[in-house]
Amino acid sequence: MNIGIIGIGSFLPDNRVTNIDLEKQMDTSDEWIRTRTGIEARHLAEEDVTVADMATKAAQRALQSAGVSIDEIDAIICATATAPAFPATACLVQANLGAKRAVAFDVSAACSGFIFAMDTAKSLMQSKGYNRALVIGAEKMGSLIDWDDRSTAVLFGDGAGAVVLGEDPIASIDSILLGSDGTGGKHLYESEDGKIVMNGREVFKFAVRKMPEIVLESLKIAGKSLDDLDVLVPHQANRRIIDAAMERLDLEEDKVVVTIQDHANTSAASIPLALAEAVRSGRVQEGQTIVIAGFGAGLTWGASCLTWNNATITEEINT
Ligand code: UT7
Numbered sequence: 001m002n003i004g005i006i007g008i009g010s011f012l013p014d015n016r017v018t019n020i021d022l023e024k025q026m027d028t029s030d031e032w033i034r035t036r037t038g039i040e041a042r043h044l045a046e047e048d049v050t051v052a053d054m055a056t057k058a059a060q061r062a063l064q065s066a067g068v069s070i071d072e073i074d075a076i077i078c079a080t081a082t083a084p085a086f087p088a089t090a091c092l093v094q095a096n097l098g099a100k101r102a103v104a105f106d107v108s109a110a111c112s113g114f115i116f117a118m119d120t121a122k123s124l125m126q127s128k129g130y131n132r133a134l135v136i137g138a139e140k141m142g143s144l145i146d147w148d149d150r151s152t153a154v155l156f157g158d159g160a161g162a163v164v165l166g167e168d169p170i171a172s173i174d175s176i177l178l179g180s181d182g183t184g185g186k187h188l189y190e191s192e193d194g195k196i197v198m199n200g201r202e203v204f205k206f207a208v209r210k211m212p213e214i215v216l217e218s219l220k221i222a223g224k225s226l227d228d229l230d231v232l233v234p235h236q237a238n239r240r241i242i243d244a245a246m247e248r249l250d251l252e253e254d255k256v257v258v259t260i261q262d263h264a265n266t267s268a269a270s271i272p273l274a275l276a277e278a279v280r281s282g283r284v285q286e287g288q289t290i291v292i293a294g295f296g297a298g299l300t301w302g303a304s305c306l307t308w309n310n311a312t313i314t315e316e317i318n319t
Contacts, residue, residue, distance in 0.1 A: 003122050004169025004306065006132075007066020010161040010276035012263070013045040019154070023175030028150045038239020042264035044142040051083035051160075052092035054139035058160035058272070059093055062134065066164040073164075074130035076104040077270035079137045081115025081190075081297070089138060102134070102167075110188070111235050111296025112178070113137055113268035114161070115304055119176040119241055121165050130234045137268035138160040146160035146195035155237075156196070157264035161272020165263040169309065171290065174222035176304040177214060184299035207237060210295050218291055218303035228289045229255065233278060235294030236260040236270045254285050257283060267296065286310050 018041045019030035031188075033039050045054065055078055063070060076099060078090040083106070090104035109116040114137035121133035141156035165205075187202040211234060219225060232255055234242050239260050246256055257278045259270075266273055271292050278284050286308060293303035 001126060001167060002169065002172055002280055003125055003165055003167060004173045005072050005163045005171040006166040006169050006275050007062045007064070007068060007164040008272070008279055009058050009061025009063070009065050009163070010159065010273050011054050011061065011215070012043040012159045012273070013049055013054065015044050015046060016041050017044050022154055023038070026147065026150050028154055033154045037155060038258070038260045039154065039264045040261040045140050045158040047140035049140070051080050051138045051140045052089045052096065054140070054160035054259055055080070055089050055136045055162070056093050056096040056237045058162040059097060059134050059136055059139065061278035062162035062164050066166065068132055068164055068166070070099045071101070072132050073099045073134050075121055075124050075133040077117040077133065077135050078106045079109065079117040080106055081108055081110050081113065081267055082139045082141055085196045090136070094138065094275060097268045103204065109300045109302070110266045110298055111145070111237065111265070111270060112294045112298070112300040112302040114271045115176065115292065115294055115302030116178055116300070118165070118173070118304065119178060119302070122173060122176065125165065131166060133165045134162060135165060136160060137270070137272045139267040139269045141265070141267055144190060144194060144196045149195070151200060152196045152198050155265050157266045159263060159266045160267045160271050161269050161276050163272060166221055171306040174307055175218050176302070177218050177221060178302045179300065179315065183302045185297070187299065188297040204238065204241065205300060207241045207295050208244040210301050211293060212248040213290050214293050214301055215245070215249060218293065218305045222305035224289060224305060229291060231257060231278065231284055231290045233257045233271060233274050233290060233292045236263055236274055238263045270294065284308050286295065
């Protein structure tokens with residue numbers, strides 16, 4: 001089975017909060033945030049907007065882009081770290097969209113979650129003979145922000161991205177690698193009162209080492225090399241982490257998709273949001289080799305090598 005992406009969609013909440021807005025709220029500065037992270041603004045959902053609301057909107061757009069009806073969906077898998085543990089956000093999306101025959105559940109692998117969910121969906125399609133799966137990364141990071149902790153409060157944003165997987169894809173999945181190291185769990189976790197706690201420097205060091213490693217490994221598993229790489233879509237956690245990966249891999253700037261300036265870190269939504277943006281802006285072209293790669297709490301990491309078969313895919317974003 002040649003399984004891959006047949007549609008993509010994304011959603012960002014309307015409420016855009018700039019660094020200048022945050023300067024008025026806490027002891028920080030636009031200059032510090034931009035130079036240390038590359039972030040200029042983030043979208044933060046209003047209080048009454050849920051992770052499932054954002055996931056549903058992204059999923060609708062992905063279905064539209066794939067030209068697939070909800071009745072054709074066999075599985076819905078949502079990666080999220082910010083939704084209530086139950087019912088699964090995927091089940092809420094199922095109810096919202098009326099996906100009667102789909103099996104629906106969430107996966108939890110923080111910022112790497114989308115790639116874990118994509119691999120799970122692909123495996124289910126192969127083992128159970130499912131034809132179409134909806135894979136979503138959706139987060140309301142704002143709900144976990146401790147507004148008294150400037151070292152984390154400025155870093156995150158909300159949003160959702162989704163893809164439909166099916167046969168005869170627009171983007172074939174040539175490899176997926178996943179990994180975890182639970183001994184690093186202490187560096188990034190949710191506190192008992194439900195707030196993000198992070199040892200930024202440790203996560204930074206891990207990310208700078210891991211990102212180039214998994215890009216190379218995902219290419220190797222796909223039978224390709226760095227010379228074949230046309231576009232890298234990295235997890236958007238910090239511009240400096242992306243720059244370090246570019247330097248280690250000797251990649252030109254035009255090969256790397258960067259959305260952190262507008263999205264900040266949206267955890268599991270970060271990669272599908274960036275991929276959707278790359279599609280929308282025409283960055284991905286027929287015949288190209290694309291690598292998506294992420295890392296996050298757990299610690300976890302994942303990367304996937306895709307071949308873009310044709311550029312006719314459309315992406316419905318914030319219409
Ligand atoms: O999605 C995966 C998870 N997350 C990540 O990948 C994040 C990885 N880590 C990072 O991106 C960086 O470590 C941070 C952006 C979190 C922090 O950057 P840093 O260069 O490591 O800064 P730092 O934590 O060493 O702090 C430097 C200074 C400190 O002041 P002193 O002690 O030098 O006086 C902080 O108190 O910057 C101060 N600081 C701030 N100043 C203004 C920390 N946060 C802020 C802030 N505004 N928001």
